[in-house]
Amino acid sequence: MAGPRGEYRKSAERRAQILEAAAAVFARGGYTASSLAEVAREVGMTQTGVLHHFAGGKVALLRAVLEQRDAAAEGxxxxxxxxxxxxxxxxxxxxxxxxxxxxxxxxxxxxxxxxxxxxxxxxxxxxxxxxxxxxxxxxxxxxxxxxxxxxxxxxxxxxxxxxxxxxxxxxxxxxxxxxxxxxxxxxxxxxxxxxxxxxxxxxxxxxxxxxxx
Known part of the structure; x- marks a missing residue:
């Protein structure tokens, strides 16, 4: 039981790190001029690793970043x-x-x-x-x-x-x-x-x- 819970927590932390990196990359250059490779470099992962957590790629990251911002405000x-x-x-x-x-x-x-x-x-x-x-x-x-x-x-x-x-x-x-x-x-x-x-x-x-x- 400890293993799965630990993996879930680690995955959630990794997703949060990726979202933080995506937000930084998008803020610097905008969404259009940014790439998934830049996000991966920012967080110290491969593109494959990023896609493991966000299968939809850059579009999925954009949506998640926006929803995260709105959720905090709407709360x-x-x-x-x-x-x-x-x-x-x-x-x-x-x-x-x-x-x-x-x-x-x-x-x-x-x-x-x-x-x-x-x-x-x-x-x-x-x-x-x-x-x-x-x-x-x-x-x-x-x-x-x-x-x-x-x-x-x-x-x-x-x-x-x-x-x-x-x-x-x-x-x-x-x-x-x-x-x-x-x-x-x-x-x-x-x-x-x-x-x-x-x-x-x-x-x-x-x-x-x-x-x-």
Missing amino acids: LLTGRTGRDFLAGLVEISRTQREQRGTVQLYAVLAAEATDPDHPAHAYFAERFTRIADAVAGAFAAVRAEGGLRPGVEPRRAANSLLAVTEGLQLLWLSGVDVDIADDVQRHLDGLLVEPLDVSGEPVAHPSRERTTG
């Missing part, structure tokens, strides 16, 4: 609705400070996947739709409680939040001095009647801030 939102769900989005943005490589990988692949022939095109299209639906649902729940500002429509609010988040990520990756979580929260607070309280560090409501001309 923070499980069971959350309304304002609590929106606060979770701010929390996810905050975790990205320590995940530059992952954020860079996502940005590179998302841009590549705008090509309809890219193997991740359908994945990203479905992902954006799924996220927009979930965020729109959270805004709708807030509106039902009278928590949205007049004129704020849930679907448009969801789309604007996604656009702001994606744009802030690109600015941050490009070296612009931005705080993604702080700015995402400020954007959200501009749509809500009452500002969010996230991790005990609420951002001042836009209407209460002094503006300069």
